[in-house]
Amino acid sequence: MPSVTDAVKRVLVGRPFRSERLSETLLRKRVALPVFASDALSSVAYAPDEIFLTLSIAGIAAYAVSPWVGLAVVVVMLVVVASYRQNVHAYPSGGGDYEVATVNLGPSAGLTVGSALLVDYVLTVAVSISSGAQYAATAIPALRGHEALFAAALVLLLMTVNLRGVRESGTAFAIPTYIFMFSILGMALYGFGRYLFGDLPMAESSRYDLTAEHDISGGLTSLAGAFLILRAFSSGAAALTGVEAISNGVPAFREPKSRNAATTLLLLGTISVTMLVSTIALANLTQVRFAEDPSIQLLEDGVPVGDDFVQDPIIGQLAATVFDHFPVAFYVVTAATGVILVLAANTAFNGFPVLASILARDGYLPKQLHTRGDRLAFSNGIIALAGAAVVLVLAFDAQVTRLIQLYVVGVFVSFTMSQTGMVRHWTRHLRTERDPAARRRMKRSRVINSIGLGLTGMVLVIVLLTKFTQGAWLAILAMVVLFANMKLIRQHYTSVSRELEIAEEAGAKALPTGVRGVVLVSKLHKPTLRALAYARAARPSDLQAVTVSVDPEETAALQARWDALGLPIPLTVLDSPYREVTRPVLEHVKALRARHPRDLVTVYVPEYVVGHWWETLLHNQSALRLRARLRYTPGVMVASVPWQLSSSEGMEDRVERSAPGVVRRGTFGPTPTRPDPASPAATTPPPGGSGGEREGAR
Template sequence: MISILKRFLIGRPLKSTELGEQKINKTKALAILSSDALSSVAYGPEQILLVLITISAAAFWYSIPIGIGVLILLTALILSYRQIIFAYPHGGGAYVVSKENLGMYPGLIAGGSLLVDYILTVAVSVSAGTDAITSAFPSLHAHNVGIAIVFILFITILNLRGVTESASILAYPVYLFVLALFILIGVGIYNIVTGHVSPELHAPIGTPVAGISLFLLLRAFASGSSALTGVEAISNAIPNFKDPAPNNASKTLIAMGSLLALLFSGIVYLAYYYGVTPKEEVTVVSQIAEQTFGRNFMYFFIQGTTALILILAANTGYSAFPLLAVNLAKDKFIPRMFTIRGDRLGYSNGIIFLGVLSIILIIVFKGQTEHLIPLYAVGVFIPFTLSQTGMMLKWIREKPKGWVPKLIINSTGAAISLVVTLMFFLTKFAQVWSVLVFLPLIIVLFYQIKKHYEAVGDQLRITTCEPSAPIEGNVIILPVAGITHVVENSLNYAKSLSPHQIIAVYVPFEREDETLFEEKWNKWHPDVRLVTLHSPYRSIINPLTKFIDTVQRKASESNYQVTVIIPQFIPKKGWHNILHNQSSLLIRAHLLFRRNVIITTVPYHLKK
């Protein structure tokens, strides 16, 4: 039943040779890897205005130079990550760059930040999209958490079906959103040029504003820079591209940067010229669309595509998280299971892990994850700063041809990213302080996992571990609960291994049962030694394990191996297991960590 459901949801398994067919072209990659960055256009300009409104509406003209500053940072990041793509064509992004150029600790800070950030990306994006839907249909507001979970399950299953399939489905809403915003910006600018928008709605650029300060402008710049989250995703996901992967990834990155720059600058300009004031219940994009088109089809088209892309921005996390996890797992900082490809050739463990953690986050915060946005933004700008700094050191150290312009680009990006990161800590410390707690904890966890893997490797390696002592014979202990076909089957198996070293063990709770069983056993198999361990406290585990320990100590003196054979019958129907086999499960669980004791289960299959 489970396999049928899995086949229905995920599809038929793919051969390893079909991996090339799961690579994506530039058009699909632009959609699934840019959705996070492009969706931030819906709230990035609004974040600038929310800071400026604390002075007055007259300060809104500062959104233009602040927007230009964000575009300068975007240009530096795009050019820098383009260099990273060619310098590190196997993916890994900020983690690999920081690790190789700054050292292991900075690399782990970048990797840990991005892992957490991708989880926040999914939770925040889906919650924002759900809010947009329930705002249009207020009766659904009470079901925000349930709706968000359904969306996460849908996107998770879609990604488990493979990169190609998810890209084919998710590309349409992303391009519809881009089309909708271009129409909005185009019509809005046309209305301005033709004089349909009054210039009195906004303060002229250069108008003196009392109370303005450099600190406030930097705070607005940092808030607006939240529109750049997701820019790094393409450099992490290079292995998903068709060959030549670096060239295709580079062109996709340039296309994403160009689209983001055009959409962001268009929305910032229209918001300024229209004199839009941010409101709690209506987004800036919604106000611009209403003033441009009124509440007609185009308005609802823009709102609908905005809600869709906010939800689908989560897919950037699903594309980048598994590949980043693969790089960390190869370096033994997280479990190796993240390097395993699933039935559809995607890194399914990473996809499932991301989905589960995102659902937990939404349940814990009851779908109200908006106050996680600063944490989400600072989680990106820490890796931005580290990767830019790492590339600076790489150019200074290697000095390849044309390295000076590259150094200038990375230095600019590193400086601005550092300013944005510091501004987040200075202005939103109450919301981002947890970064200073969970990042050290994550790094400690990474090192503990690596330490464990190294210790396991040392103990398993033949060249370094102690030679195993020779085994002279086998002592078999067979716990029995009665005289049945199950016990007979296990006894026959035990005799095939060591016919003269078998000890059957029975644990009775009453003396009468002890005597009666011994009589039956001596009639049934007098050739097999029976040991009865009376248990007045009705425990099977304690007397049995003490007896096994005693036998093991004596056997080890003669280089004999102790094997415990546990009889178990297997019901015809799987759910019947709930009704049986609890004792055998408990015995196995208690003996599993006993040294020098081998546990073997001998199944006996029932026919009805």
């Protein structure tokens, strides 16, 4: 019978995949688009809001520049998409910006990009999910005031879906993503059609007057006005987040990988630009009002609307206006928008684990992030991303306006460094390339990446200038901390590798001249006899049994029984006037090592394996303390010799079924047969018995 934990896991995650099925998880373009592009596509739901919200600080007159701000964002997006099409052809291995920067600018530059992208992926999840929670609260009043908890639950739901595998998550999210795309484009076409026929009504919020929150001295042409426009542009640049995910996910595409990734990038850019421009244009045609502080900025008959006023997002207002006579379409648009904001986080759930895996492979993150789970996804990376996102959502109470200030910085750091690396890449290859056609292609690509470098570098400066004091410094601090930690992790792995490496000339010297066995004895019973048998089977050059005399009468009885059974191994009795067990054994083992420094000492510890947690409370754990201390003694090995009590029967099967990552451990075939409990070869207890008694000593 499967355990409850195993059954729940299989329902949520599914049955494990064999490693050979990795190729079956590769994506077609029609599935890859919603998987990798949902973040950039979903930005249409909040990028226009941020543009209008920022401009509202200067009052209604500032709305006049919103089309130009949107146009600037579009230009940057098209250039970035064109630039990344060069990236996916030149570096199709999936390293993306990290690989480009590492190869062309050095390890520190690559690590800078890696830390920036990891932080940005976490923020992508937090911003998208929080925005989706706010849309849900608009439609479901019962959620108001509980957006943060609802958002955290959505993050965990996304985590569970992604643990089932990239292909499964892509298939599940494809339909909602396409519904969102067609609903926004359909709303735009229908709205422009009504405008051409003079039938487009004004938005509900158009009846309000919008006052400036702060007077901009000198107007928008002043320095303060220009700074406000730049700030609106940097907020709107959130539409570019997610573009880099495709370059990190090239290995997930079907063959030809680079071409399919480049095509998906082109589709992403075209659709995103169309939706963004259409949304901004419709918002101006319907005279939507969207204020940073609506309670005091929006006036009705000269009176502020007050704190009870609920300001709907721009797409919600547009849907209500365009489909004023067709409420079903309104609900489709708003529902699709809320869903896509949640699904946008799926881009990060596909990008973060892959990038973390590559960084772990290179020794900058824990090695566990490089292993695949039962469904061939990088499960540990998925769980780490979800945990970090939940912390952010709860810390910022799922408020998009606060989270958005931390956003974008990381992605433009990676954009800028990636384009710098690509320019150097083409320059390096042009030095050796002699084919005229190839040189022309390289020069064209270098021009595209150079333009991309100029624009992304400029946007990065703008973002830093306009958002640093608004909260971007927190994102930068997180990148610095992550960068430093990854450097320390790499130093640790390098140090350990250097310490463990065996020089060729020292190979023979590294082998011990002999092995001396020590069997710990507290009582003369079946576990002790098994340990003695196992130790003798290992054929050490010297073998002795050791007991600690805590009670003289018990020790004398043990010695008498030992002699009566005629055991062929001498029993050494260690005195302990203070009734200690650990110290006498440690001193004895160290003395043995001192007398024979070229020999290896193996300490055999008999242990009980129990099946219930409460049984561990009925047995002492002195041998556990001994094992922990012996681990730090050079030249000493510790071998556990388990004896399974009847209560542990069946534990092995339950533990094996519930053990995570069966595929990544290489257990692809039938479950191995259970070894004979009486066999001395079973030297390691099943994990379920880790809390059992270690009966090596009293």
